[in-house]
Amino acid sequence: MTYVTIPMTHVKPVAVWSVTGVVVLVTAILAGVMIGETPLSPGMVLAVFANHLWEAGHVVDPIDAGIIWSYRLPRTLVAAACGAGLALSGVVLQSLVRNALADPYLLGVSAGAGTGAVAVSILGLGGGLIGMSAGAFGGATLAFLLVSALARAAGGGSAHLILAGIAGSQLFNALTSFFIAKSANAEQARGIMFWLLGNLSGVRWPDVSLALPAAAIGLLACFWFARAMDAFSFGTASAASLGIAVRRVQAVLIGATTLMTATMVSIVGSIGFVGLVVPHAMRFIVGPRHGRLVPASALAGAVFLIAADVTSRILIPGQVVPIGVVTALVGAPGFALILLHNRRRP
Numbered sequence: 001m002t003y004v005t006i007p008m009t010h011v012k013p014v015a016v017w018s019v020t021g022v023v024v025l026v027t028a029i030l031a032g033v034m035i036g037e038t039p040l041s042p043g044m045v046l047a048v049f050a051n052h053l054w055e056a057g058h059v060v061d062p063i064d065a066g067i068i069w070s071y072r073l074p075r076t077l078v079a080a081a082c083g084a085g086l087a088l089s090g091v092v093l094q095s096l097v098r099n100a101l102a103d104p105y106l107l108g109v110s111a112g113a114g115t116g117a118v119a120v121s122i123l124g125l126g127g128g129l130i131g132m133s134a135g136a137f138g139g140a141t142l143a144f145l146l147v148s149a150l151a152r153a154a155g156g157g158s159a160h161l162i163l164a165g166i167a168g169s170q171l172f173n174a175l176t177s178f179f180i181a182k183s184a185n186a187e188q189a190r191g192i193m194f195w196l197l198g199n200l201s202g203v204r205w206p207d208v209s210l211a212l213p214a215a216a217i218g219l220l221a222c223f224w225f226a227r228a229m230d231a232f233s234f235g236t237a238s239a240a241s242l243g244i245a246v247r248r249v250q251a252v253l254i255g256a257t258t259l260m261t262a263t264m265v266s267i268v269g270s271i272g273f274v275g276l277v278v279p280h281a282m283r284f285i286v287g288p289r290h291g292r293l294v295p296a297s298a299l300a301g302a303v304f305l306i307a308a309d310v311t312s313r314i315l316i317p318g319q320v321v322p323i324g325v326v327t328a329l330v331g332a333p334g335f336a337l338i339l340l341h342n343r344r345r346p
Contacts, residue, residue, distance in 0.1 A: 021299045025080070032076035032306040033068055038315050040064060049325035052103070063181075070204070078203045079309040080302035081211035082268055083278075085260035087301025088218050090275025091293060092257045093231040096250060097161050104140075104261040107161070108168030108274070112143020113265035114174040114196055115179070122183045122192070133210060137264035141166055162305035170265045198271040198324030200309055207267045219298055221256040225249055226290040233288065271324045273331025274301055304330075 002146070034040045048068045050056035086104060093102040104110045116139020117132045119125040125135060150164040180189050220230070228249045231239035240246050264271070280291065280300045286292040306328040315321050 008255065009062070015018040021295065022059075025299060025302060028303045028306045028344040029073075029076050029080060029278060032079065033072045033326050035310045036067075036072065037317070038067060040068060044068070045256045046170070066151055074205045074208045075200050075203045075309065076306055077208050078211045078267060079200060079305045081208075081215040081290045081309075082271065083262040083274055083303070083305025084298040085211070085215040085218055085264050085301075086271065086274040086305075087255040087278040087297040088215075088222050088294065090279045091227070091290070091297050092222060093275070094279060095232045096253060098235065099162060100235065100280065101162050101276070102165075103273075104257065104277060105270065106169070107165035108143045108147050109140045109171060109258065110262050110270045111169040111172035111176070112146075112304055113140035113262045114270050115139045115176045116142070116262070116264045118176050118179050118192060118196075122179050122188065128295055131266075137258060137262035139172070140262040140265070144254065144258060146171075182320055194322060195269040196324075197246075197322035198269045198280070198327070199320075199322055200268055200312075200318055203267065210263055211267055213247035214260050215298075218256045218260040219294070221252060222294040222298075229290040232287075238274055269324065271305070273327050273335065274305060277331045278304060311329055 029047040030042065030045060034042060044060060044064060045068055047056070047058035047060050047067045051058055051060065051065070052069055055255040089109075092104040093104065093107060094100055096102075116135040116137070119139070119339065120132050120135030121129060126225050147161065147164045147168040150167065154164065155161040181190055184192060228239065228244050231242050231244055232249075236246050239249075253344040278296050282293055282296040282300055286296045305323070305327070308323050311324045312323045315326070
């Protein structure tokens with residue numbers, strides 16, 4: 001009798017890393033639910049989960065149960081989805097434009113999404129027929145088209161794209177400020193400005209139903225076109241020579257990036273440095289191949305933003321710091337280290 005041996009050299013590492021990633025993500029979510037101004041034990045958190053998911057009947061204080069299920073859990077899940085989505089957006093944009101500085105924040109996509117969301121909420125754009133997410137999507141799409149057109153008119157290089165993105169960011173940020181100054185009262189202006197810096201305080205379960213599908217769609221698109229993004233790293237001509245439908249793939253990936261960025265901005269505001277720093281850090285660990293870079297960046301982005309959210313809650317007792325401030329405080333020095341590391345490389 002002849003036995004056929006199936007090589008397991010590739011299956012085992014993938015399985016190990018997949019299980020490790022799930023464990024890390026679940027641990028981060030539990031930590032995000034437990035840590036705060038009111039510390040909660042792991043047993044209490046798991047009991048509340050069991051009561052809601054399987055009607056286990058554990059006796060838990062109603063106030064603590066409300067904090068866990070209605071406040072911290074949806075907040076943590078949205079933070080994870082937002083971190084994963086922004087990190088994936090950075091991976092896609094850096095691959096498509098072949099520039100390590102590309103991310104939704106720097107290319108003006110986040111600023112455009114913020115302008116669209118503010119236009120809907122403050123100016124009543126759409127007559128109440130569209131929500132903030134749709135307005136953010138429209139603003140993000142408009143910003144990317146404008147930045148791309150400006151970069152193409154200036155010469156089409158990646159450096160021109162970054163400069164056009166900076167100009168676009170300033171333009172849409174100015175429009176947002178103008179809309180707020182013209183139409184918002186003092187209370188609305190204060191709330192919107194705090195939201196634009198990144199705010200998860202008002203996140204509830206309906207926001208989870210928006211954030212998780214958007215991140216999942218982006219993740220699936222990135223997985224599906226991972227090999228195409230490897231080819232794009234060598235230029236569109238190289239990708240076309242390998243039989244890749246360049247325009248179709250670009251349209252799908254840009255659409256997924258716009259969807260993720262717009263959805264996250266409409267929920268939590270504009271958060272910088274996640275899409276810039278996380279993909280760089282993951283390239284040092286897993287390498288440039290997108291088959292590994294995509295899941296690693298999604299996981300790292302989710303864990304990073306959960307940690308930033310926890311920090312924003314406990315950094316100043318009795319006050320919540322905007323999460324965008326925390327990501328900038330961590331991301332700016334991190335990006336400086338990345339620049340110094342790249343300079344020393346031969």
